[in-house]
Amino acid sequence: MKEGLTLFSSKYDWEIRPNKASSEQIKSLASDLGISQLVAQLLINRGFQDPDEIKHFLSPDTSDLNDPFLFNDMDKAIERIESAIAENEKITIYGDYDADGITSTSIIYETLLEIGANVTYYIPNRFKDGYGPNADVYKQLIADGTKLIITVDNGVSGYDAVEVANQLDCDVIITDHHELPDKLPNAYAIIHADLSPNYPFKELSGAGIAFKVATALSDEIPQEKLDLAAIGTIADLVSLTKENRALVQFGLNVIHLTERPGLKRLVKRNQVKIENIDEEDIGFKIAPSLNALGRMGDASQGVELLTTTDDQIADDLAKQTEKQNEERKTLVADLTEKATEIAESPENTKRNTLVINGRGWHTGILGIVASRLTDKFNKPTIVIGEDPETGIAKGSGRSISGFDLFQALHDSTDLMDAFGGHEMAIGLTIQSNNISQLADNLEQVATSQDIDCTKKPQLKLDYEVSADDINNDLYDDLALLSPFGTDNEKPAFAIKPNLLGSITIIGKTKEHLKFDIIGKNSKVGAIDFGAGQDATEIRELDRNLKVAGTIGKNEFRGRTNLQVMVSDLEVAGSVILDKRTNNLVAQMFEEDGQYLFFNPKLMDKLSRYLNANSEAQLASDFVAKNDYKKLFVVDCPPSLIDLKNVIKESNNSQITLYLFKPHLISNYGMPKREQYAKLFKFIKFHNNVSLRKHLKSISNELKINQNLLVFMIKVFNELGFVTINDGMMNTVASPQKQSLSSAVVYQRRLQEIEIENQLINLNQNALINLINEMQD
Structure with missing residues (x-):
């Protein structure tokens, strides 16, 4: 980390969701349903109380699919469609260019083909036709012989287009789920949940509505359309509860059995194994590929891709879809870069x-x-x-x-x-x-409105866990709540690691970050998309970051491992920077902050180097101040307790440890007993020794390091074994017997060696762990 670098900041304000459940409720529900207490707590926090409702949530069955004839106008619509089929009238399905619209169109198109209809489809072009019913297109469709138009995933906003159709003697059946306008079209029938007081679920997607129409036409649940209903429902980000959850669950259960060659090839080209496909694969890979068709040009080939039975056509269309999606990704990246520069x-x-x-x-x-x-x-x-x-x-x-x-x-x-x-x-x-x-x-x-754009958006998390809590048992428990989506979000966690390790930048343009979240006994991989530019800071803060994210699995080279999908990183506690030194220079005092000294003389000497926005304080007088984000511990403390008292009191977001000590006495240690004996024998036979002149020669003669020798003479002097006046050392006849360890200078040296071993001689990881423990 460079000197003065701005402290790392999270993208979001984190909030752990409050627990709405008592321990008794959690235990009771877990016992009744045979689920873990964690899953029970999550369910209660998400508004589930009734065991029967929870059973249907965890294991939907066909009773969760409502009767399609509860929709207003469903009888009328089915009667008109059957009449058109009987009279061989041309029916055109008017769809939409997103994934929901493509799957909706495919569901109705296939259903009508199967029951003998004269049917075709039209997907409007985003750039030429715009969204929703287009009166000019309606005119052309009617001119081409269409007698009945069925809209899917659109239509309620098409008042003018429906008027044109009525004038040209063409009926329009609208199936839609978008917000109702003030003035409804004068359509032959409108199938919409908000117009159907008897229909109990209001959150179906366009594909969900289309599936209900297909069910009504088939007079049974069209099992072979469940894959399309699931894709459309996931893609449109509607509420994944109740009937939608059932549709998606059923679709995921059977999608691996699909006989659609186009879907199989699309899945394969997105590097997804169809036997393991889940809602995330659909939401982040399959749906964006389908959406890319409408974003880049003509989405009608999406319907052909999903409905064709020809393997070669399917292969060609899947290739085209993949190409369009790759072009879309490149365009998005380029335009995002240009727009960001302007922003x-x-x-x-x-x-x-x-x-x-x-x-x-x-x-x-x-x-x-x-x-x-x-x-x-x-x-x-x-x-x-x-x-x-x-x-x-x-x-x-x-x-x-x-x-x-x-x-x-x-x-x-x-x-x-x-x-x-x-x-x-x-x-x-x-x-x-x-x-x-x-x-x-x-x-x-x-x-x-006084909006505050400096305020971070909120990130809601379900639990705070340690890195060691993340294991396969936890993953399996959470999987019971899948499929995840709107109103049933994937559980998110705040994770406190001991360390982030193996921090690596990945991706074609080095835009992503991969690392390990390391606990006391285990580790789990993690990936943070778009965080590659933060790698330098994150490496510096590898012991000071909490991770927010969800738990998934990653398959690589045939091995499947747990992986955390990172939503955000947040600094936990004070950032500890190890800058230990035996040499202080003026540049080390340029940053704003509190500079802490244990030695008053050193503080007096160095205070003049501080700028006007900084302050020098003695440890004995230390007071934490909110004005300073940074604390610099300049010199080495006399004891660990002296440092701990300061660290515990501090509220600084960054602590830099200089721990200045010019010479380490631990390099020399304490003298041995025989060395004391040598010195005692020497002074017994030598008087009037000038230490200034002869210290080095005495050191050589006794073969005792000069640093140790000076210390030993100080011990002898304190205990009265010698006298020292004006640098002249003389022996004392018949000195009083005393233990060497009773000397204050002896005890002080022991303490110095101890603090050096506790602070100076530690490796960086151990030092940072020690300071973090002092903060707790």
């Missing part, structure tokens, strides 16, 4: 909000970039891509907790051509010349 400009650094725009920026990835900037700077952020030819710009925004971005832009709608979203995320279309005014308006709203 770090002096002007933007002063702002509470960020509106970052650029010419020709790919509009399909703006939401991802906005999200990354929001995470990095903790500011509401809008990223806008301008079309230099048309002057039209499109943007996506992401917010921080406590700031409603949708409402903040409500009074600026006159500046925008299109605008939508919710509290945490928005999308907009705007003329380039209005961007500056929009940015100023947003900043004014943020300023008026």
Whole structure:
């Protein structure tokens, strides 16, 4: 760590969730259900009390899937679809370009094909058609012979498009789960949970709604569509509770049996073993690959990929999907770098909000970039891509907790051509010349609300554990609560290691950090994505960091090991820096802080080197002061207890140990009995010895180190065996018999050797451990 380096800081404010359960409740529930007390406590803390409800949560069954005909208009919709099939009317499924929309479309498309429908599908293009129903597209579909349009994962915002369809004698059935508008479309039927008072679960994804329609059409649970329902549900980040949890659990149970060649190849290209696939593989690999299609261009090939039965077509489409996803990753990385540079400009650094725009920026990835900037700077952020030819710009925004971005832009709608979203995320279309005014308006709203962008976002953790608590038994206990997701987050832990070891930078651009969390008896691997730039500081603080993260498994070269996925790192206690020295120089006193001395003469001599923002204090007068983050222990204490009294009292976030001692007497130790005998015999026959002149020759003659010899003479002098006047040593006739160890100078040397062995001669790890123990 460089001198004066800013202390490492966590990204979040950590909060351990309060325990809502009594020990009696925990024991009772654990006993009744045959689960560990940890799992029982987690369930209670997450709002579960009823054993029967918990049984269904841990092991869903088909009774957790609600009757699809409880949906309002489901009867009407099914009747119309069956009529279209009987009359061989052309049906077009109008989907959406994200993973939820692609899987929703695939579910309904396959179902209708299987029951003999004349069916096709249309996935709108993000750049050409925009989101949701497009009236011009509807006109074209109807002109091509469509008599019934079924929307999936969209539709409730398409009032105008439905009016066009009605005028052209085409019925529209809407299946959607998005927020209802003030004015509903005049559709033939609308299947939406919020319009269905009898339907008990309101959190289905687009794929979940599509699955319910498929169930109603098939008059049974379509087992072979569970894989798609699970992917769509996970991808759309809906609540993973109740019916959604059942759908995902069932889908994960059967996905390894899928007969979809496209899905098999997509899974393989994402380096996932289909027999072990879980919700994280889908959420972080499969879903982003499908989403990349819509972000980069035409998402309709996603439906073909998931529904084709041709192995060669499946292989070609999987390759194309992987290529699109890799291009998406590269674009995101490049644009994030450009946007970050703009965000770090002096002007933007002063702002509470960020509106970052650029010419020709790919509009399909703006939401991802906005999200990354929001995470990095903790500011509401809008990223806008301008079309230099048309002057039209499109943007996506992401917010921080406590700031409603949708409402903040409500009074600026006159500046925008299109605008939508919710509290945490928005999308907009705007003329380039209005961007500056929009940015100023947003900043004014943020300023008026007095948002504090310097305040760290909160990280909620379930437990605090030691590194030794992390083992396979804990992992297996936690796995009972999976699949994890929204409203059933993966349990997160604050972990206090003894040490972080094997700290390594990894990744193509060295952007990630890999290390071991080491306890007293065991260690576990950990990975911290995006923390590569902190490697130097983390190595310096390897004994002073707590780790926040979740527990998973990592397979490498055929071996599977536990691994902590790191969310954050936090300094625990004071940072101890070992700067022990036998030579003090002026540069060691340049930093602001408290400089602690045990030797008053040394303090008087060195105080003049301190700057105006520092203070010298004697250990005997030490008072902890909040004004100083750093404490410098300048010289070596006379005893360990003297140092402990200071360390225990201190509240400094950094303690630097100089422990200055110019000469180590422990290098010479204590004289042996025969050496004392030699000196005693020498002084018995020599008087008027000038120590100034003859000390070296006496040392040579007696073959006793000069340092030891001086000490021995001091002991003899104190005990009255010799007298020393003006540097002349003389023997004392018939001295009083006394133990050598009774001399004060003898005891003082023993104490000096002891403190040197306790502080100066320790290795760095042992020294830091000792100081940490003093703080407890």
